[in-house]
Each structure stands twice: as structure tokens, then as C-alpha cells.
Amino acid sequence: MTLxxxxxxxxxxxxxxxxxxxxxxxxSFLASIVGYFIERATGSFTHTxxxxxxxxxxxxxxxxFVGIVVSSLAFDSNKDASIFLRTRFSVxxxxxxxxxxYFPLSSAxxxxxxxxxxxxxxxxxxxxxxxxxxxxxxxxxxxxVAGIFYVPLMLFTSSIFRGSVASVxxxxxxxxxxxxxxxxxxxxxxxxxxxxxxxxxxxxTVSYVAQVLLWWPAALSDTQVFLTVTESEITAGTIAxxxxxxxxxxxxxxxxxxxxxxxxPILTLLAWYxxxxxEI
Amino acid sequence: xxxxxxxxxNLTKTYGKLVxxxxxxxxxxxxxxxxxxxxxGSGKTTMLSIVSGLKRKTAGEIAFGVPANKVMLMPDTxxxxxxxxxxxVVDLARYPFREDVSVDSVEQIIERVGLGDSIDRRVGxxxxxxxxxxxxxxxxxxxxxxxxxxxxxxxxxxxxxxxxMDAILQLKSKSTVLFSTHILSDVEDVCDSVTVINDGxxxxxxxxxxxxxxxxQSFEDAVLELLQPARRTE
Numbered sequence: 121m122t123l124x125x126x127x128x129x130x131x132x133x134x135x136x137x138x139x140x141x142x143x144x145x146x147x148s149f150l151a152s153i154v155g156y157f158i159e160r161a162t163g164s165f166t167h168t169x170x171x172x173x174x175x176x177x178x179x180x181x182x183x184x185f186v187g188i189v190v191s192s193l194a195f196d197s198n199k200d201a202s203i204f205l206r207t208r209f210s211v212x213x214x215x216x217x218x219x220x221x222y223f224p225l226s227s228a229x230x231x232x233x234x235x236x237x238x239x240x241x242x243x244x245x246x247x248x249x250x251x252x253x254x255x256x257x258x259x260x261x262x263x264x265v266a267g268i269f270y271v272p273l274m275l276f277t278s279s280i281f282r283g284s285v286a287s288v289x290x291x292x293x294x295x296x297x298x299x300x301x302x303x304x305x306x307x308x309x310x311x312x313x314x315x316x317x318x319x320x321x322x323x324x325t326v327s328y329v330a331q332v333l334l335w336w337p338a339a340l341s342d343t344q345v346f347l348t349v350t351e352s353e354i355t356a357g358t359i360a361x362x363x364x365x366x367x368x369x370x371x372x373x374x375x376x377x378x379x380x381x382x383x384x385p386i387l388t389l390l391a392w393y394x395x396x397x398x399e400i
Numbered sequence: 401x402x403x404x405x406x407x408x409x410n411l412t413k414t415y416g417k418l419v420x421x422x423x424x425x426x427x428x429x430x431x432x433x434x435x436x437x438x439x440x441g442s443g444k445t446t447m448l449s450i451v452s453g454l455k456r457k458t459a460g461e462i463a464f465g466v467p468a469n470k471v472m473l474m475p476d477t478x479x480x481x482x483x484x485x486x487x488x489v490v491d492l493a494r495y496p497f498r499e500d501v502s503v504d505s506v507e508q509i510i511e512r513v514g515l516g517d518s519i520d521r522r523v524g525x526x527x528x529x530x531x532x533x534x535x536x537x538x539x540x541x542x543x544x545x546x547x548x549x550x551x552x553x554x555x556x557x558x559x560x561x562x563x564x565m566d567a568i569l570q571l572k573s574k575s576t577v578l579f580s581t582h583i584l585s586d587v588e589d590v591c592d593s594v595t596v597i598n599d600g601x602x603x604x605x606x607x608x609x610x611x612x613x614x615x616x617q618s619f620e621d622a623v624l625e626l627l628q629p630a631r632r633t634e
Binding site for chain 1: 455477
């Protein structure tokens with residue numbers, strides 16, 4: 121028995137792992153069903169449209185994943201169970217085992233659902249405008265990098281408090297709170313400047329708050345749009361996602377990529393400092 | 401004489417102004433069974449936590465005569481992932497020692513602590529007594545050379561307590577044992593030496609028989625007299 125096997129048992133002998141699998145399957149199913157009804161109503165729906173719906177619906181899986189991972193990283197919340205681990209394994213071994221189980225699993229589940237939706241979409245929806253695999257691979261790489269940022273972020277937020285509930289709440293507050301507060305501030309700023317009629321896609325170039333928020337590492341997740349770039353979008357030089365049209369630019373979201381690369385090691389070091397100094 | 405298995409000098413632990421352990425000294429040689437006796441909050445658990453590396457000392461020195469991974473602590477209320485079975489928990493505890501300890505030892509240890517019938521049961525729902533037995537199994541699987549037991553019998557029935565004491569006595573040839581307890585008769589039964597502590601200070605350290613003021617005095621009375629000096633005048 122190893123630590124990573126024990127972690128997998130912790131996931132799949134309980135509701136945690138199966139609910140996570142279920143949510144990604146449900147997101148794929150939802151994308152197909154919604155696409156089916158849109159096609160019946162409008163007569164046309166593309167397989168990339170289904171993938172866009174899947175990406176949006178899978179956010180629920182991400183939030184559940186955050187809760188499961190952070191509560192697992194808060195292993196000191198049960199002092200007696202923690203003593204069993206801490207007297208046999210180093211903090212480094214414990215954390216590495218958890219990271220190596222949860223983060224690849226999260227990406228694997230996301231792309232499993234993506235692949236399932238793609239296959240269903242190719243079978244039942246309009247696939248005359250195919251995906252471009254070069255852009256997909258670029259999006260895939262950025263998705264992995266964005267996922268890697270969540271490792272130090274969750275390590276850090278989990279290291280602040282000993283209790284799992286406080287850690288989960290702090291993580292969700294950071295992940296949801298910052299974009300939510302940012303969106304409110306952008307709206308208030310544009311109202312104050314009389315620019316509220318600006319098209320949504322241009323807010324990030326018009327609003328000062330939005331320009332600052334573009335440095336927030338989690339904004340790198342916006343590059344998920346690269347996963348569904350089609351040949352016609354390449355020809356047009358633009359990409360459409362949920363009614364918004366963006367210029368197709370490989371350097372889109374380079375700012376959060378820079379802050380991800382810088383902040384990741386810093387957050388990891390801070391988390392390590394707190395974990396390694398914590399007494400039981 | 402051989403190097404002591406454990407040598408503690410002037411061990412001190414403070415939390416702000418609160419002094420949990422105040423300058424404790426202790427020297428344990430190979431094969432010794434040493435009892436740590438004192439009321440609740442006297443600093444026994446803190447001392448064992450510092451020795452096992454779970455807490456940092458404020459001052460003092462701790463020197464081990466055995467490898468660090470051969471020092472094992474069994475807390476008073478051991479707990480484990482409730483989804484793992486007894487076999488899996490003990491096998492996980494074996495993992496750091498997998499080079500030296502064979503997988504066959506897992507079943508043997510589980511039988512030895514009296515959990516053979518529950519070997520493939522999940523730990524969730526176990527009573528505190530069963531968790532203490534499992535805690536002992538996880539501590540023994542690594543063949544520790546210094547075993548720190550924090551009130552190992554606090555949740556055990558009389559039979560379990562007897563088995564725990566027998567297990568401690570059997571360890572004598574291979575390990576050194578430092579255990580804290582409230583049950584003074586256990587100390588008298590199995591310990592070679594004892595430290596009585598109160599408010600983080602050692603009131604007595606020596607042989608079990610040496611604490612008695614007279615032939616007639618019981619070990620329990622001698623300990624209580626140390627802890628409550630007022631009893632002496634009664």
C-alpha cells in the first residue's frame with residue numbers, strides 16, 4: 121500500500137471520486153442534449169458548439185474538484201489521523217502523493233468528457249467545419265499550464281488554515297471572489313465613465329480594472345477557447361465563444377501566463393514554509 | 401555502557417507565557433521500559449510529541465542512539481482513513497520499511513494485536529479500543545527501536561489492557577519503550593524506571609521501587625504523595 125493508492129481509495133471508495141466522474145459525464149451529456157434541442161429548434165448546431173457547452177458545464181466539476189483536493193490537502197485537520205501519516209512520511213511525500221493523484225486525474229477527467237462530447241458531436245451534429253488540431257494542441261498546452269497554477273494556489277490556501285472547511289472557503293473565495301469582485305468593479309467603472317454601452321468583448325481593452333485583472337493567473341483559463349478553433353475561424357481570423365467574438369491571436373492571455381509562471385513557485389515556497397513549520 | 405537510545409537534556413517547551421515542559425532530563429538505555437506518570441496537562445503528551453518530531457522544542461537537547469525512522473509514536477487516540485481496511489492501514493504503515501519488513505508480517509502483527517477477525521474490515525466505525533490495537537500494530541510493523549506510547553491502554557478493556565502490557569513486555573528484548581499512563585499499576589507491572597512529572601517539571605526520576613518512602617508504602621501512594629505534597633501531612 122502506498123500513499124497514492126490510499127488516496128485513490130479515499131476517492132473511489134466514497135462519493136468523492138464517483139461524483140467527480142459523474143459530473144464530467146453529466147456535463148458531456150448536458151452538452152449533447154442541449155445541442156440536440158438547439159438543432160431541432162434552429163435546424164443547425166455544430167459539434168464545436170457542443171464542446172463550448174461542455175467546457176462551460178464542466179466548471180461545476182472544477183469547483184467540486186477544488187473542494188475535494190483542498191479538504192484532502194488539509195490533512196492536519198484530523199490531528200490523530202495526521203499523526204499516523206506524519207510519523208511515517210515526510211510532508212513532502214504526503215503533498216507530492218496528493219498532487220500526483222489529484223491534478224492529473226482532474227485533467228484526465230476534463231479531457232475524457234471533452235473527447236466524449238467531441239465523438240457525440242461528430243456523430244450527431246454538423247461537423248463540416250472541422251477542429252484545427254494545431255490550435256487544439258496549443259489550447260491543450262495552455263490548459264495544462266493553467267491547471268498547474270492551481271497546484272500552488274491550492275497548496276497555499278490549504279496551508280493557511282488547519283481546518284478543511286476554512287481552507288475550502290478561502291480557496292473558493294480566491295477563485296470565485298476575485299473574478300466576481302473584478303466584474304462588479306468593471307461595471308461600476310464603465311458606468312462612472314459613461315462607457316457601459318461598450319460591447320462586452322471590448323471591455324478588457326476599455327476598462328482599467330479589466331486590464332489589471334488580466335494579470336490574474338486564473339484568467340489563463342480563458343485560453344480554453346483555443347480548444348475549439350475551427351478552420352473557418354482561422355480563415356476569418358476571429359473566434360466566437362458564447363456570442364462573443366475575439367481576434368484569433370496565439371498570444372491572447374499572455375499576461376496571466378507570465379504571472380502564472382512567476383507566482384507558481386512563490387506560492388509553492390510560501391505553502392512549503394507553512395506546512396513544514398506546522399506543529400501537530 | 402552503550403550510547404543511550406534516548407538522551408534528553410533540559411527539554412523545554414513554551415507557548416507564549418505558558419510553560420508546557422520545563423527543563424526535563426531523561427536517559428533511556430537499550431531494552432528499558434520507562435513510565436511517564438503525571439496528571440492531565442502535566443506535559444507528558446507534549447514531551448512525547450517533541451521527541452517524535454511532531455512539535456518543536458523551545459530549548460534543550462534530544463539525542464537519539466537509534467535511526468530516526470526507528471522511533472515510533474502511538475498516540476492515545478490513533479485515527480486512520482476510515483475507508484481503508486485494517487490490512488491496508490498496516491500495509492501503509494509498512495511502506496517506509498518495505499525493504500526490511502515483508503508483507504507477510506502484516507497479517508502476523510494484526511493477529512498479534514487481536515484484530516485478526518477484522519483484518520479486511522474498514523476502519524470507519526471502529527471503537528477507540530480497536531483503534532488503539534490497530535495503532536499498536538502500525539507502530540510495531542516498522543520494528544521500532546524506540547517506541548513512544550501515549551496512554552496506550554486508555555480505551556482498552558481489562559483483557560485488552562493485559563494484552564497491551566504483555567506486548568510491551570515482549571518488546572523488551574528488541575526495543576526501548578517510553579510510555580505515559582494514568583494507570584499506576586501498569587507502571588509497577590512492566591516498567592524498570594519511572595518519571596513523575598507535574599506542570600512540565602520532573603518530580604522524580606528513578607527506579608519504580610525507589611520512589612517508595614518505606615517498605616509498606618504502595619507505589620500509588622508514593623506517586624500521589626509526590627503530586628500532592630499536602631497528603632504527606634494528613
